[in-house]
Amino acid sequence: MTSIRDLVAQTRLPHETPILSALPGLTWHTCNPLADAGITTVGRLAEQTDVDLLALPGVGGRRLDGLRAELQRVARELKDGAQ
Template sequence: MLTIADLIAESGLPATTPVKSLKGLTWHVTHPLEQAGITTLADLAAKPEDELLDLPGFGPGRRDKLRAALAD
C-alpha cells in the first residue's frame, strides 16, 4: 500500500497546494490537520501516517478519505 507521501508524489500537485483544496475533503477531514499546523501537501508529506492518526479528531476513516482524495 502506498503511503500518503507516495500518493502526494504521484499526484503531481505542487507541494504548496493547500490540503483543504483537495476535491472531496470536508472540514471534518481538514480541520484536525490545520489545527496541527498541516496546511499544505508538503506539511502532510512530512508527517508519518501513525502521527497523523494520533491527531485529535483524525482517525482511520478520515485518513481513508484523505487517501482517496489524493488518489483521484
Template sequence: MSTPTTEIADLAAASGLPDSHLIRNLNGLTWHVFRPLAEASIHTIGDLKARTDADLKLPVSCLAGLEAV
C-alpha cells in the first residue's frame, strides 16, 4: 500500500462536490474508511476540507481509502 501524497482536503476540494455532501454517500467508501472519519466528527465534504491530514490523525489505510474514492 502506498502512502497518500495529496492532502485529503485538496482531494475533497477537487471533487467538485458541495460542502454539504455527506461522506457516507460517497460511492466506494468502505466501513473501514467511514468509521474513523465518523469518530473524528467528519460527516461532510466541508468537514473534510477544513482539516489537514495531520489534524485528522487517521490511519494511512484510511487516508489511502479516501484517495481511492
C-alpha cells in the first residue's frame, strides 16, 4: 500500500497548500480531526504515517482510505492535466 507521504509527493502540490483547497473531495468528517491535530497543509499531512493518522480521534480505517483515495484522485487529475 502506498504511503501518505508518497501519495502527497505524487500530487506535486506545494507543501504549504491547505488541505481543504488541495483535497476538495474530503468531507468535514475527515478534515476536522486533521485540523484539530494541527494538520492543515499537505506538507504536514506528508509527515504523518498511517499509524499517526489512525491514532487521531475521529480517524479510522474508512476515513484513512477516503483520504488515500482523494490523494490518488488529485494526483491522477494533475497528471492528466499536465499531459
